[in-house]
Amino acid sequence: MQKKSQKSTTTAGLRGAHWSEDQLPSDMSARTMSLVAADGGTSYGVLYQRGGEKCVVMVMHPREFLPTHYLVPEILSGGAAVWVQAPRSVGNDIRLEHETSLLDVAAGAQLLRDEGYSDIVALGNSGGAGLYSFYVQQSNTDPTQRIAKTPGGKPTRLMEIELPAIDGVIFVSPHPGQGKLLQSCIDPSVTDEKDPLSIDESLFPFSPKNGFVKPPQSSTYSPDFVERYRQAQKARVERIDAWARQAITVRMEAKKRLKSAFDANDILVSSHTPIVTVWRTDADLRCFDLSLEPSDRKYGSLWGGNPFISNLGSVGFARVCTADSWLSTWSGLSSNAALSKTAPAITQPSLMIQYTGDNSIFSGDADEIFQSIGAAKKERVKISGNHHGQAVLEGAPHGRIEAGATIRRWLSEHFHC
16 A cells, blocks of 8 residues: 555545545555464454554454545554454355354454554444454453353354453444344334235335335334334344244254264255345334434435335345354344443443434434443543544534544543554
8 A cells, every 4th residue: 555645634535434545644554464263264454554553443343344444544643553354254244153253353453462562442333343342241251151152053162262352442333233233224014034025014114104205304103103113123033033043953953863874865954054135124213214313314324315225125234144144143132242232341441432413323222332331431422423424414524533533532541542
């Protein structure tokens, strides 16, 4: 990566979750480094430095790799290095089990210790918050008490491997965990998982009879409908959980039978890992009825302003899963990576940045997340911006700039930055 000759203060080039290149410090260097986790899984990351840093901020998302994350130049300018790590399977929910992802986090943390950093701070942005909170919980736990098996029943190896300690935690626009997030936005009007167009009209969020109006006007759902909808969302997750557990049981029982007798059918069943397509997973009522948990957010979800395309299109949360990855990552009932389960174990100094116009993280969720953090030294800062810290009002400053300044200030107060 080429070094930049100057650092601009303009925000015109900022886009999505990415940096604007002219924000990078002119003396920055970048090294791409490979990792091998305890189970042999491989991943890699990029270490950004200016030289002489004692503190490093690590950034990772369980599903995405963002080496050009918008906070990298903001953190570098404050005297800390930044490590941005890729998951072992970028964008692939088929294989994503959070317990396995912790092995990758451990490999990254060990690399940073070996590089000589005295202070390691984990920055969990969006879904990265669930991953890092889970890691901190397990690394803070006596190895004999760590989670031994995934929700699908696989050994985790967490009890036998070293999980290097983290010194501090930063959450930026954190959601409650990927499973909890999905349970809030999954469409419960689906009546047949094999038919993406099946509809229970009494629960259909896009029916005018239930309060929906043509976008971008805000819909109006009754309290009774909202309550029935939430209960039905949970029920749909329960049904998919039941399918997943049954699929795993069938496979494991076939493996067990093969130990005592050869059977061609059991060979097929024990080798088969079914894949499920989970349709209609972008229908959080709060995205269409702006009076529900009101905020500075605009109409629509993280996926866009057209609820029909984002709910029924080919791209979406949990669209393609195995039984194991569903239970570990996307089930709001079974996943271990929910902040309600993990954040109470965080004892390290913690900073939480909440964007007031976020259309993915709502005020009630943010309240619960902050309250659940167990650290005695914790701070919450609300900043105007959308999920990626961009301005929610035309002409307003980008919230990511204030977020960067907040992070720099907090790091200097708690660490050698």
